[in-house]
Amino acid sequence: xxxxxxxxxxxxxxxxxxxxxxxxxxxxxxxxxxxxxxxxxxxxxxxxxxxxxxxxxxxxxxxxxxxxxxxxxxxxxxxxxxxxxxxxxxxxxxxxxxxxxxxxxxxxxxxxxxxxxxxxxxxxxxxxxxxxxxxxxxxxxxxxxxxxxxxxxxxxxxxxxxxxxxxxxxxxxxxxxxxxxxxxxxxxxxxxxxxxxxxxxxxxx
Numbered sequence: 001x002x003x004x005x006x007x008x009x010x011x012x013x014x015x016x017x018x019x020x021x022x023x024x025x026x027x028x029x030x031x032x033x034x035x036x037x038x039x040x041x042x043x044x045x046x047x048x049x050x051x052x053x054x055x056x057x058x059x060x061x062x063x064x065x066x067x068x069x070x071x072x073x074x075x076x077x078x079x080x081x082x083x084x085x086x087x088x089x090x091x092x093x094x095x096x097x098x099x100x101x102x103x104x105x106x107x108x109x110x111x112x113x114x115x116x117x118x119x120x121x122x123x124x125x126x127x128x129x130x131x132x133x134x135x136x137x138x139x140x141x142x143x144x145x146x147x148x149x150x151x152x153x154x155x156x157x158x159x160x161x162x163x164x165x166x167x168x169x170x171x172x173x174x175x176x177x178x179x180x181x182x183x184x185x186x187x188x189x190x191x192x193x194x195x196x197x198x199x200x201x202x203x204x205x
Contacts, residue, residue, distance in 0.1 A: 005031070005072060013026060016063065021054060023068060037075045039078060041053070101181035134199065139202050
């Protein structure tokens with residue numbers, strides 16, 4: 001197995017790892033010992049998000065892999081960049097929810113279909129970034145509380161309402177979609193600032 005980190009072959013795998021997940025974990029441990037973390041990953045030329053490894057490649061034998069390429073960044077720099085990126089778009093979320101609610105409750109609800117899909121994608125990107133920060137900082141989302149509920153529970157509730165909204169969109173139920181945006185999703189969009197502030201508390205320095 002050929003391992004390339006930041007363009008260099010400066011990592012030697014000890015023995016034959018039992019799986020691709022084990023191989024990537026060994027690389028991640030090596031980087032953390034040097035104050036860095038994975039920002040990009042490709043396996044035999046195929047780009048893979050680091051958070052996908054455990055679900056997609058846990059049972060894939062490492063012997064079937066030719067090359068693992070990793071890009072890394074200083075851990076603190078990576079965390080702060082992620083948080084700043086999230087914070088730059090947070091003000092748009094509540095406003096987008098409220099604005100779309102008015103569209104779906106108005107005379108031309110069809111105008112809100114494409115903007116809603118864009119909102120859902122933006123929110124998904126924010127949650128992926130938050131999950132990345134949580135992973136890097138080893139935050140236990142089942143134990144870390146926000147207003148008496150764990151971050152995992154907060155995420156589950158958001159996912160439930162987003163799924164309900166997506167189904168309402170598919171069914172053409174604009175009244176329900178408008179209500180969900182105004183009364184369920186907009187308050188949770190405002191809560192994202194609290195989540196980011198909580199993540200910042202765990203950042204070193």
